[in-house]
Amino acid sequence: MPAGPLTGRIRVPGDKSISHRSLMFGALAVGRSRISGLLEGEDVLATAAALRTMGARIERDGDDWVVDGVGVGGLLQPDQALDMGNSGTSTRLLMGLVASHSITAAFTGDASLSKRPMGRVIDPLSTMGTSFTPSPGGTLPLMMEGMQPAVPIEYRLPVASAQVKSAVLLAGLNTPGITTVIEPVPTRDHTERMLRGFGAELTVEENQGERVIRIHGPADLKPCDITVPGDPSSAAFFAVAASVVPGSDLVIENVGLNPTRDGIFRVLELMGADIEDVDAREVGGEPVADLRVRHAALKGIEVDPGIAPSMIDEFPVLFVAAALAEGTTITSGLEELRVKESDRLSAMAEALSLAGANVEENDDGLVIEGTGGKPLAGGGPIATHLDHRIAMSMAIAGLVSRDGVEIDSIEPIATSFPNFTALLDEAAE
Numbered sequence: 001m002p003a004g005p006l007t008g009r010i011r012v013p014g015d016k017s018i019s020h021r022s023l024m025f026g027a028l029a030v031g032r033s034r035i036s037g038l039l040e041g042e043d044v045l046a047t048a049a050a051l052r053t054m055g056a057r058i059e060r061d062g063d064d065w066v067v068d069g070v071g072v073g074g075l076l077q078p079d080q081a082l083d084m085g086n087s088g089t090s091t092r093l094l095m096g097l098v099a100s101h102s103i104t105a106a107f108t109g110d111a112s113l114s115k116r117p118m119g120r121v122i123d124p125l126s127t128m129g130t131s132f133t134p135s136p137g138g139t140l141p142l143m144m145e146g147m148q149p150a151v152p153i154e155y156r157l158p159v160a161s162a163q164v165k166s167a168v169l170l171a172g173l174n175t176p177g178i179t180t181v182i183e184p185v186p187t188r189d190h191t192e193r194m195l196r197g198f199g200a201e202l203t204v205e206e207n208q209g210e211r212v213i214r215i216h217g218p219a220d221l222k223p224c225d226i227t228v229p230g231d232p233s234s235a236a237f238f239a240v241a242a243s244v245v246p247g248s249d250l251v252i253e254n255v256g257l258n259p260t261r262d263g264i265f266r267v268l269e270l271m272g273a274d275i276e277d278v279d280a281r282e283v284g285g286e287p288v289a290d291l292r293v294r295h296a297a298l299k300g301i302e303v304d305p306g307i308a309p310s311m312i313d314e315f316p317v318l319f320v321a322a323a324l325a326e327g328t329t330i331t332s333g334l335e336e337l338r339v340k341e342s343d344r345l346s347a348m349a350e351a352l353s354l355a356g357a358n359v360e361e362n363d364d365g366l367v368i369e370g371t372g373g374k375p376l377a378g379g380g381p382i383a384t385h386l387d388h389r390i391a392m393s394m395a396i397a398g399l400v401s402r403d404g405v406e407i408d409s410i411e412p413i414a415t416s417f418p419n420f421t422a423l424l425d426e427a428a429e
């Protein structure tokens with residue numbers, strides 16, 4: 001039986017990218033930073049645990065978190081391996097931080113993280129002087145020995161990745177001189193915005209269509225009070241759910257709408273979704289609004305690959321919207337999806353097909369023929385491959401299915417959205 005409409009008002013947890021960075025930059029400031037709205041998901045808690053092992057004090061204080069930083073250059077030698085769990089962001093950003101300290105660190109992770117490519121950060125950080133001993137294929141577990149002083153570099157990103165950009169900039173914080181990252185394709189810019197907020201000397205320039213980001217090291221970071229906006233990547237599941245479940249009228253409060261992150265909402269609107277921004281405002285230096293999403297008949301479109309970096313984590317749930325739209329949705333240029341928490345192209349092609357959707361998998365995208373609003377058959381069990389976004393996307397697909405969708409494990413959801421099922425129950429009551 002398809003689910004009833006989603007109604008009322010919900011508030012999704014804090015942004016994952018901003019939460020990781022709040023803890024990291026707070027740990028490098030001299031003095032006490034206070035964070036409100038921190039995402040308390042497993043990925044962010046892995047970052048907190050690693051930073052504690054390297055000397056920062058991080059504690060919950062009522063609804064807030066407080067971080068007492070050690071200062072740039074002040075991280076201590078950890079006395080145990082840094083367990084990154086499922087979190088690529090923790091791993092790659094912390095590798096950047098460690099790279100310019102005289103620290104030897106071991107990074108470990110779960111089965112999903114241990115398959116993901118680390119060569120993309122090992123390459124630039126090696127040029128700065130750090131040495132690495134990764135597992136075969138450039139993966140975790142790995143050992144690294146930071147370099148102090150490290151050598152500033154100019155690095156043009158070979159792949160559109162905010163994690164790689166951030167790893168180099170964070171290594172640059174404790175590197176004397178100017179470290180430069182050139183970004184041919186813009187990716188989420190939280191590192192740049194927030195480092196400036198913490199007082200780093202960081203400039204961003206446009207040059208022939210590329211972004212040139214320079215950080216002057218060694219930096220002096222001042223503590224900050226941060227309010228973390230709601231995560232647009234989490235809000236996306238509910239925006240799709242309310243769009244595809246007939247009768248829905250749902251307000252998702254406090255959603256971060258940084259233009260490097262809001263691609264999913266723009267694409268849904270192109271498909272005919274009814275999404276209204278209410279009370280647009282700024283929270284913690286980021287644009288934020290409440291989103292009112294009402295059910296609408298979606299139609300298939302060809303998605304411009306240029307928009308991909310601003311919705312890179314939202315494709316799994318977009319594929320669900322496409323499976324229920326009228327007509328064909330064509331996506332391309334999505335090779336990066338194959339190296340996320342799972343291979344998201346093959347995982348979603350397999351999952352949606354099992355649930356009765358009509359999906360064709362190409363090297364760099366999926367082509368999906370939608371049902372025009374008719375419920376999917378449903379079925380399962382869906383293999384989530386330790387990937388939170390596959391689990392949540394298929395839970396949304398289950399709302400518009402005849403027999404429901406069975407998922408092999410909902411445990412991975414706790415990495416980014418611990419109260420997902422509770423909120424879904426609340427909205428669908």
Ligand code: S3P
Pocket residue numbers: 016017018089160161162163164166188312313336
């Ligand atoms: C993130 C960057 C993206 C994204 C990830 C979070 C970040 O990864 O997929 O969930 O916080 O910088 P890539 O840099 O690998 O694209």
